[in-house]
Amino acid sequence: MRPQLCHILALITRRKHVRPYRIQAVLELSRQTGSEPALTGLLRVFKNYYPEIIVGSTAGGGRAAAFKHPNTSWRERLDEIQDEHRSKSRSEATKPRDGFRVNHLLSKQTKGPHSKLPTVHTLHAQESSITLEEIDNADSFVRNLDKIELPSQLVAVLADPLLQKLMILRPDNEASIRVRNWLNACITDVKVGDADASVLLDVVEVLQDYVAATKSLPPTILPIFRELFAVWNGINSQEAVLTVLAHLPITDSEGLYPTILLPLENAILSSTPVTATAQVTLLRFYTTLLANWSTILLSTPSQSLPTLPLGSITHLTTHIHTLTETLTQTRASVETHLYILDFLALAAALTTTPSLLQHMELTIPSANLIYTLHFSPSLAVLSRLCDIITTYKHGLESIMPGRVSSQRQLSPAEAAHVKIFNGFLMDICNCVWRMKAFSTSDTNAQGCCLHxxxxxxxxxxxxxxxxxxxxxxxxxxxxxxxxxxxxxxxxxxxxxxxxxxxxxxxxxxxxxxxxxxxxxxxxxxxxxxxxxxxxxxxxxxxxxxxxxxxxxxxxxxxxxxxxxxxxxxxxxxxxxx
Structure with missing residues (x-):
């Protein structure tokens, strides 16, 4: 029975079970039986816990025979079940999670960039401590929210859903500094050559989970991208980079564009042989970024709007207007027009909030862009364009002089924009309704800017x-x-x-x-x-x-x-x- 008993002992033995008298007894029995393979295998388990105590050839020499299972077919079937479970767990790790338990699969059973992050583990916990590892449902999390001890490796917040919730609901400045220090260490390792630049991409891959859960990107993480763009080829992990950067905070455009957005554009444009394809990629990214910024603006109280750098919104929309004009020439297709309209719909929606327009400079699409979309061969494009122009019209009316809701005067540039916009209205109505296409006889009519x-x-x-x-x-x-x-x-x-x-x-x-x-x-x-x-x-x-x-x-x-x-x-x- 000794081989089977030794096998069982090898499976259940933990550090607390390894005692000096047990080591001495097994060593003595091993010498008496001539180093029996089962005893040698058990001694190897003991030595894993206390290598400084068990020395010599008894446990260290030769190759210990592997313990054999008494029912190999049963063992094979159990292995299949466990492999299937692990595969399912790995697939679920990439999907939206309930998030009320620690993600222990982060580095144990997952591969790729996640495996390089430490898991949630609380060291030096006492009997009275409440750790994240003990939380397994929402009720337990809420009851102990103020008592939970922070784990030893806080950088696990980048991928662990439960730790993300804890950091959001119980912000801690020291914890944020610790995460930032870990990220700075990664950057330093890349700079000095101790780590490959791919480490930065791995961090970005992991950040997807973080921004999906928090809907925000802390400014402390931005230095990673400044270093990444210096070595990034614009192709590897492109989707992850764009997904994360779409949650950029609303910051001053003078600091954001030169250090983040411009290097991003250069990397993507230089990596794609077809320039128009790269431009569409950038347009869709900027549309998502503007959508996230719009959510922030609409959820900000009116009295707090002046504290935000709203000039960044104007700068971004103006920049995208230029990009869309270029796209109408480099890739004139209905698909491209629909992508452009996705952006214009967001920009138009911003004008429907009078409190926002009181503090933000007015911008409208260019005449070239509007008329190009107007003459699209797709009725879907024309219909969406008309709907967007109507939305702009309602928004602009709210800040026109004489309106009760208007509390500011239009600048000369904004007054010129309004005049151009009125030209859009008249020309489209002349073409569609009044049967006076390209007429310039009416007030504001521009004849679609044709010579x-x-x-x-x-x-x-x-x-x-x-x-x-x-x-x-x-x-x-x-x-x-x-x-x-x-x-x-x-x-x-x-x-x-x-x-x-x-x-x-x-x-x-x-x-x-x-x-x-x-x-x-x-x-x-x-x-x-x-x-x-x-x-x-x-x-x-x-x-x-x-x-x-x-x-x-x-x-x-x-x-x-x-x-x-x-x-x-x-x-x-x-x-x-």
Whole structure:
């Protein structure tokens, strides 16, 4: 029975079990039996705990035979079950966690950058101590929140969900200093050559868990990126770097852009052969950064807004406007336009908070960007653009002079922005609703910034089409003949005619071509559908809204005076519209 007994003892032995009399007894028995393999294996366990006591060839020489399990098939099956459990635990370690127990898998069963961080372990704990390792549910955590001792290695906060919660709910300045010192030590090791630069990327990989839990990036961590960008190729762990930096704090742009954002741009742009692809990556990063900053701004009390460096918001939006203009030239596609609109929607949303605009300089997109998006071949792009411009309009109205909510005067630059913005409104409404595309005769109309010679050449080109003499340059972008509207206009007029037929009215003629004010009158006179030009346009707005393109109608109803009072209006107003 001795081999089996020694095997069991080897499995259950801990430091407290190794006593001098037991060591002496096993050594004596080993000499009597001629160094039996089972006893030698047990002595090796003893020696792991007290190598200074057990010396000599009895426990150190030769190779101790491995203990054999009495039921190998049972052992193999158990190994499979345990491996499956460990694999599941590793996969769950990368997913959102409940977070009310210490992540013991951090360095024991996980691989990669996480394995280089210490786990939560509280040394010198006493019987009266309450450690994080003892917490296993939310109730226990809340009851003992003020009594929990901080672990010995606080840098584990970068990846352990329970320690993150403790540091958030019970901030400690000394603990923050200890984390910062650990990070500074990593930077120093890289500088002096004691560690490879990949260590910094490993830290960034781990920081993803931290920023996901805290939704913030402490300024003490920023020095890591300043050192990282000096050696980073812009490719390795790019997603991790961008994810972490998207939680940058709102700081002065003079310190943030040259030291963090500019090196980041240079690294990514130089690493990607296709410049436009790198520019899209930067645009999506900046959009996420602006979204996080917006959350901070909207959750800040109005009286505290002046203490924030709001100039950084203006600097960031202006910088992204330049990037988006470049993208419309380097990668002119619907996908790119939609990414640009994601950013513009966030920038427009900031203008809907009057208390924020009282302290932040007004910025709007450039004319080139707006008109490029307006002439996109996608109705989804045009609809979203109209919706965003409507949001801008509501926000700008709140700070215009004479408004009760306005408490400041517009600067000359801001007044110029408002004038340009009014040009957007008039030009888009002229193209879509008023059938006066590229007109400059109305107040604020800019003719989409086209040179008169270009407009004349386009008008002459349109006049050369004899099939549809009613379709001129002025109406070529409207709700009937516009390239993005034509398919939906055809579908809408067919639905109207089918509705008339379903009600029992016999139509002697159906509308066959692009809808115009004259064509509707001709069809009506020949026994077709009875639909006025104004009703057609209003119906088209409702039809587009039902198809998910409600932005067009929202802009028209918030801009055109004849639509603000209702969908109909009298007949005189309809003819003027």
């Amino acid at each position: 008169p010679d270009v407009t004349e050449a386009l008008a002459a080109y349109m006049a050369g089409f004899d099939n549809h003499p009613d379709i001129t340059l002025a109406s070529a972008l409207g709700l009937s003949a516009g390239p993005v509207f034509a398919r939906w206009a055809r579908e809408y007029i067919q639905e109207v005619e089918d509705g008339e037929t379903a009600e029992g009215r016999e139509l002697r003629e159906r509308h066959r071509g692009p809808v115009t004010q004259r064509s509707l009158g001709v069809v009506r006179a020949r026994g077709g559908v009875d639909l006025s030009w104004q009703d057609y346009r209003l119906g088209m707005l409702e039809h587009l809204d039902g198809k998910g393109f409600g932005g067009v109608g929202r802009l028209m109803y918030n801009t055109m005076k004849i639509l603000m009072s209702g969908k109909g209006g009298n007949s005189q107003s309809q003819s003027q519209g």
